[in-house]
Every structure is written in structure tokens, then in C-alpha cells.
Amino acid sequence: MPRSRDDFPLSATQRTLPIALLRAREAVMDRFRPMLRNIDVTEQQWRVLRVVQETEGIDATQLARAACVLAPSLTRILKSLESRGLIAQGRDENDRRRTLVRLTEEGNALLHEAGLVSARIYAEIETKLGAERIADLLDALERMTDDLTTQEDPRNGG
Amino acid sequence: MPRSRDDFPLSATQRTLPIALLRAREAVMDRFRPMLRNIDVTEQQWRVLRVVQETEGIDATQLARAACVLAPSLTRILKSLESRGLIAQGRDENDRRRTLVRLTEEGNALLHEAGLVSARIYAEIETKLGAERIADLLDALERMTDDLTTQEDPRNGG
């Protein structure tokens, strides 16, 4: 009796938020990985590019937060993307500590084309799962994230 | 007008499954990281240890799947945990390709103590969010993972 691909003994660790969130994310990302591989861009690089596209001239700190990458990772990613000619970095003249990032024309072209494929994949997922179901899940996830991130006021002893 | 910690412009990428799942997972894991750091065990090592605890004598392939780590990562993790005396590896006598993993007494002691702390943290999260809400979210995540993982039968022309 062979075990199928997702058959492992149902145990406590499999029914926890960290594992369930990780597995769900893997399931989603598996659909996008072929596209990313086609354009030779990693998952994290893609997130960074998408955020830069949405907010041209964003600074590194906000970019890191929005793309969910740590500052040291972002440093390397920006260096890599710049050497590939996809983005350009500059200094904020008002605060020369800050790095400002924008897409090059080449980066813009890449995002335009890959963005179409990405949108199609997301639409497929939406068809498979149902738009409302995804919206509900997104709402639940965002609420949970907020509730866990908001640190309780220490004055409300408890 | 300073921007608060989680204030970034609300844009499309922030309302997608990959980002939302990533952020939710980060919010949860932030609660466990201090404990993990205390015992000098990484997030992935902890998952591996927990699964081994649940299924003593598990083989590497099932262990990797249950702990959500890739085979090459597992190789390194097991080597590291073995060198610390927390686990022991052996060969399956019926199939000498397979590596079987079990906890040492030291590993068992570590998991017992840290497991208490972990359970307390999880209980805190449950109190903050509500047990039913977590259960519903886990159900939704598991359903979505299943629905995305199940490859449609090619005979049902699509």
C-alpha cells in the first residue's frame, strides 16, 4: 500500500498555525515558481520589483517592509537587480542616508510582460478557489496579523 | 507626521495570498523566536525536532515532508543536530538507502522543557485570537492547500 504524496501521519504539529501557514504558502507559490524561473528572478526579487513598480522612488526601508525582506537581504537583492540593469539606485538629496529605488526601462518591460503572466496565474487560482473565499481568507489573515502585531498597552495590566 | 511601524501605502501586492500568508506567518513566529533563541535552535531545526518527537524512527523523506524542509536542508540540519547530541541517525536495515532518525535522551529532555514553553506561547495566542477563530483559519488553510495541491485529472479536459 504505497503512500501518496501528501500522506503523512496526522499529528499535532501539522495542525498548528506556523506549519499550516507555511504549507499554504508553498502551495500557492508552487504555481508561480515556473514563471519566476522563466525570467530568472527569485521569489524575493520578484516581491521587491513589484513593490518598486507600485511605488517608484521608494526608499529602502519602506521597500524592505512592503516586500517582507530584511535589510541585509535587500542590500544584496538591490545590488543584484542593479547589476542586471532592472533597477537604479540613488540617494535622497534631502536625507543622504536614504537609498531611493526606481525601475529602469528594462525593468519596466520585464515587469509588464511577467505581470501579465502573473495576473493570469492568480486568476487561475481565483477560479479554482473562488474569489469570495480568497477575500475572506485575506481578511482573516490580515486581522490575525494585526491582532498579533499590536502590542497590548502595558497600562492595561493583565 | 511620522509614519507608524506598519504604515505603508496600501497597494495591490499587500492584498495577495503570498504576501498575506508570509506576513501572517511572521506575526506568529515572532512570538516563538525568543524561546527558540533561548535554546539556540532555529525555526527549521525546531520543526524537525518536533516531528521526530512525534514519530520516533521516522525516515528522512517523511521527516522532510512533515517538517516542511527540503532534503538538502534536512541533511545539514540532521548533521548539526547530531553533532549537538540531540538526535541519532541510523540506517533502515530493510532498505539501506533510508536514514532513520530518533531523539537522544538529551534531545528528549530539551523538547520536554522547551515544549512546555512553546505550549504556553501557543495558549497565549489562542487566548488573544480565540480558539474557534484559529480552528476556522486552520480549516480554511488546509482546504486551500489541498485544493491547490490536488492536480486536476487530465482526463477531465480543462
Next chain:
DNA sequence: GATTATTATTTAACATGTTAAGTGTCAAAG
């Protein structure tokens, strides 16, 4: 039983996660 295919694991190479420490810039205080 030798050949071939398949499976389980490992190794290698590069990218990122993670933490700590270092560097340059701005801002407040003296």
C-alpha cells in the same frame, strides 16, 4: 544475473534569512 530504471540521500553552488557589528548621515544638546 547483468542492465536499466527508480528511489533515497548527499553534495555543490548560489540566493536569502537571521543576528550582530560596523559605517555614514542626520538631529538634538551642550
Next chain:
DNA sequence: CTTTGACACTTAACATGTTAAATAATAATC
């Protein structure tokens, strides 16, 4: 204007993610 502190990265070091290729052992085939 200098000192101190805070902020925005950057670098370094180690662990893991990810893919491809290599090894070893089993299974299937002729």
C-alpha cells in the same frame, strides 16, 4: 561647532532555501 544619540543602511558569518548533479541502494526487465 562639537558631542551624543538615533537612523539608514552595509558587511560579516552562519543557517537554510532552491536547483541541479552525483552517489548509493533497491526494483524491474530481459
